Amino acid sequence: MSKFSLEQRNNGTTTVLYLKGFLDAHTAPQLETAIAEAIAEGNYRIVVNFRELEYISSAGLGVFMVFIEDVRAKGGDIKLTAMNQKVYTVFDLLGFPMLFDITEHEEEALAKFLP
Amino acid sequence: MPETKSFIHARLTAFGDTRELERIRQFVQEKAREFGFSEQGAHTIMLAVDEACSNLICHSYHFDKAREFFIDIRPQGTEALVIEIFDNGAAFDPFSIPPPNLQEYALQHRKGGFGVHIIRTIMDTVEYFPATHTHQMNCLKLVKKLS
Numbered sequence: 126m127s128k129f130s131l132e133q134r135n136n137g138t139t140t141v142l143y144l145k146g147f148l149d150a151h152t153a154p155q156l157e158t159a160i161a162e163a164i165a166e167g168n169y170r171i172v173v174n175f176r177e178l179e180y181i182s183s184a185g186l187g188v189f190m191v192f193i194e195d196v197r198a199k200g201g202d203i204k205l206t207a208m209n210q211k212v213y214t215v216f217d218l219l220g221f222p223m224l225f226d227i228t229e230h231e232e233e234a235l236a237k238f239l240p
Numbered sequence: 241m242p243e244t245k246s247f248i249h250a251r252l253t254a255f256g257d258t259r260e261l262e263r264i265r266q267f268v269q270e271k272a273r274e275f276g277f278s279e280q281g282a283h284t285i286m287l288a289v290d291e292a293c294s295n296l297i298c299h300s301y302h303f304d305k306a307r308e309f310f311i312d313i314r315p316q317g318t319e320a321l322v323i324e325i326f327d328n329g330a331a332f333d334p335f336s337i338p339p340p341n342l343q344e345y346a347l348q349h350r351k352g353g354f355g356v357h358i359i360r361t362i363m364d365t366v367e368y369f370p371a372t373h374t375h376q377m378n379c380l381k382l383v384k385k386l387s
Contacts, residue, residue, distance in 0.1 A: 150294035151258035180265075182290045183358055187351030194346050211283055218361055219354050224342045 131159055139238050140168040141231065145177040148185035157188045160203070164192060169201025172234045176207040181215050189225065202226060204234040252311045254293065256301030264293050264311060268323065271313045275321050276386055285321065285384050288362040291355035292325055292380055299352075300329030310377075320364070320385045326377040331370035334359065334380065 129152035132143045140163045148156065163171060173189075175181075193203055204226045208216070216222065228234045252267045254260040268289045272282035289311065301307045309327040316322050337356040345353065360366050365383035369375065 147262065149258070149261050149290060150298060151261055182261075182287060182294060183354035184294055184351075186354060190342075190345050191349050191351045194349065211280070214284075215287065215358070218358060219340065220342055224346060 129155060131156060133159060133163070135168075136172075136235060139170040139172055139235055141172045141174060141235075143174045143177065147180040148178060149180070149182045150184035153184040153188050156185065157191065160188065160192050164196060169196045169199040170238045171196065171201065171203045172231060172238075173203060173205050174207050174231050175205065175209070175212055176231075178208070178212055181212050183215070183219070186216065186219060186221060189221075193224070202238070204228065204237060206231045206234040249312065249314045251313075253308055254311060256297050256304040256307040256309075258294070258297055258303070260297070261290055261293060265290055267311065268313065272321060272384075275315060277321070277384075281384075281386075284362045285323070285382075288359045288382060288384075289323055289325070291358050292382070295332075295355050296325065296327050296329065300327060300332060316383065319387070320383050323382045323384075325380045325382075327380075328371070328377050331378055332368075333370070334366065334368055 129146040129148055131145065134141045134143070142159060144156070160171065189203055196203055206228045207230065208227065216227065221227070226234070226237060250271055252264065254264055265286045269282045269286045272285045273279070277285065293311070296309060297303060309325060312324040312326070314322050334356045337353065339357050340353050359382065363382045364385050365381070367381040369379040369381065371378050
């Protein structure tokens with residue numbers, strides 16, 4: 126069984142998702158469900174913290190593509206933060222830094238949602 | 241250059257189940273490290289194989305856990321590692337997939353289509369041999385040079 130878990134915390138008006146373990150074609154549906162539920166509850170400001178994520182394949186990256194246009198249309202965003210080098214390399218390989226706001230620290234990502 | 245330890249040939253039999261990806265990654269990473277790749281090098285090869293097998297399991301085998309495929313790993317001399325993935329699904333030419341356009345994909349809420357691009361970016365050689373009368377399985381051949 127691929128080891129993956131996520132934890133959700135609400136930080137004021139922002140939802141922060143903390144990912145842990147291995148995000149691949151087997152575990153990506155868990156993340157997709159969590160983001161879909163956050164959006165269904167009206168949370169369009171989402172920060173995804175990768176600090177404890179060890180591995181990602183394109184199945185994981187694809188999850189963000191599903192939702193990014195919808196949350197931006199609602200005035201929100203999905204900001205990505207605290208990736209290790211291996212994880213960032215995969216995002217970079219596909220050109221995601223052109224489309225997504227990726228920060229080094231969670232505080233920077235949260236600050237970007239402030240008026 | 242890291243010291244290389246040669247092995248003759250290794251094969252993993254896997255099934256049409258995404259749970260298999262963890263076992264596949266462990267197998268590929270172990271063999272790539274054994275051949276002499278750095279941790280980073282082994283990680284990228286493992287990612288390319290994960291992408292190929294994910295596509296196979298999801299889009300060709302449609303998560304049919306009874307269907308099997310094979311991953312063969314062998315050295316090409318001391319300079320390159322060859323990974324061949326043999327399957328008996330419908331033939332699929334990875335070269336028919338254009339590079340992803342992120343803006344378009346986002347507008348289409350599209351979550352797939354990245355794997356082939358990752359494989360082609362990471363590996364030095366990518367070849368695809370559809371099944372024939374004499375070779376009954378499709379073969380995706382990936383080669384990565386050590387240097």
